[in-house]
Amino acid sequence: MNTKRLSGAMVPVISVLLGLIAGAIIMLISGYNPLQAYGDIFQMVFLTPYYSGETVVTIIPLILSGLSVAFAFRAGLFNIGVEGQLLVGWLASVATALLLPAGLPKVIMIPACIIAAIIGGGIWGFIPGLLKARFKVHEVITTIMMNYIALHTTNAIIRKYFYAEGERTPNIPDSASLSSQFLYNLTAGSRMHWGIIVALIGAVVMWFILWRTSKGYELRAVGFNPDASLYAGMNVNRNMVLSFFISGAFAGVAGAMLGLGTYHYMTINQDFTGIGFDGIAVALLGLNSSFGVILGSILFAALETGEIGMQSLGIPNDLVQVIIALIIFFVASNYIIRWTRDRLKKKGGGAK
Structure with missing residues (x-):
């Protein structure tokens, strides 16, 4: 690994440490013991079977939503949808x-069921991709709007065709469930399911597509420099649409993991789940790599599960969200600092 890649890999590590240190300072100022708080989080997440299983349940959709965002980033697109x-x-x-x-x-x-989710999520990603490629409509605007269309459309479909008491669909049959009695017993009754295998396969699929196929090279090339890619004979518009479809497919599978593994039904949602937006932070923390997304998902899920441990110490739940926000802030700040530094170096070199 060269020096540039090593320094880049240190960005999330240092950001996490700074976030945890800043969180510890806030706890000290507020009269809480940060060592005890972090110790309780570690014990709960890694040494308590039930909460370990629940942490994995949180990790599964986070990995897939992070992969969705990261894939689009690699292709030079920003998928907010x-x-x-x-x-x-x-x-x-x-x-x-x-x-x-x-x-x-x-x-x-x-x-x-998973293929249906891939098609559904892929089509929902295909639409803003087509608008971007064909009409140059910025993907941030269209994906944000598509979020609201999806929210209200899915609610309407459930009410019309799949409604059951409790503002949700009926339970799926056992033959479609990813849950397992073995995992249930192993984790002392948690909701852990085999979706973790699907999520890890998804990470391998993303790595393979981007780094082991000629189409992946094209997608990365278009993301790096669309004009040069066009000059080299690549179909930039087609690759944009394909990138969005694949990105949406990853997100669709994340949704399938909720339906087939975590809940076994779909609720009528009054608001967004937040998983898709957390995926942006996970991808950012993971440097848009498959392995990095997995690590980022583990960290975020551990902190979210750790909220319960903090409650027992009387620490407000919002403090965990503050720590997560600080980690993201330090990651983003480092990117901004490096970008500014590189720009100044280029200007200085030009002046010479």
């Missing part, structure tokens, strides 16, 4: 499970 794509994938997977014959075996039912 992960929330909407996740909701569409969630509904697509649950609806498929409810519409297919319940007697189908798991080896058919579960892949069919």
Whole structure:
């Protein structure tokens, strides 16, 4: 690893440390013991079976939403629409499970539901990708708007076609469930499910597409420099649309993990889940790499699970969100500092 890549890899590490230190200072000022708080988080997340399982449940959609954002970033696009794509994938997977014959075996039912989520999320990503490529509409605007369309459209479909008491869909059949009695017993009754395997496979798929295929090279090239890619004979518009479709597909699978593993149904949502927006932070912290996204997801999930441990010490839940925000702030600040430094170096070199 060269010096530049090593320094880049240190950005999230230093940012996490600074965030934790800043959080500790805030706790000290507020009259709490930060060592005890962080110790309780570690014990709860890694040494308590139930909360370890619940942490994994949180990690699963975070990995996939982070991959969605990271994939788009690699292609030079900013996908703010992960929330909407996740909701569409969630509904697509649950609806498929409810519409297919319940007697189908798991080896058919579960892949069919995940494929439906891939198609649903991919189409929801395809639309802003097409608008960007064909009409030069900025993807940030369209993806934000698509989030709200997805939220209210999925709610309307549930109310019309899949409504059950409790403002949700009926439960999916057991043949479509990713839950396992083995994992349930292993984690003392948590909701942990086999979706973690799906999430890890997703990380490998992203790495393979981007770094081991010629199409992945094209996507990265277009993201790095669209004009040079066009001059080299690449179809920039087509690659933009494809990037958004794949990004949306990852988000759709994140939604499927909620429907098939965590809840076994889909609720009528009054607001967004927040998972898609957390995916932006996870991708940023993970430097838009598959492995980095996994590590970032583990950190964020551990802090979120650790809120319960902090409650027992009387520490407000909002403090965990402050620590997460500080970590993101330090990551972003480092990027800004490096960008400014590089710009000044270029100007200084030009002056000479």
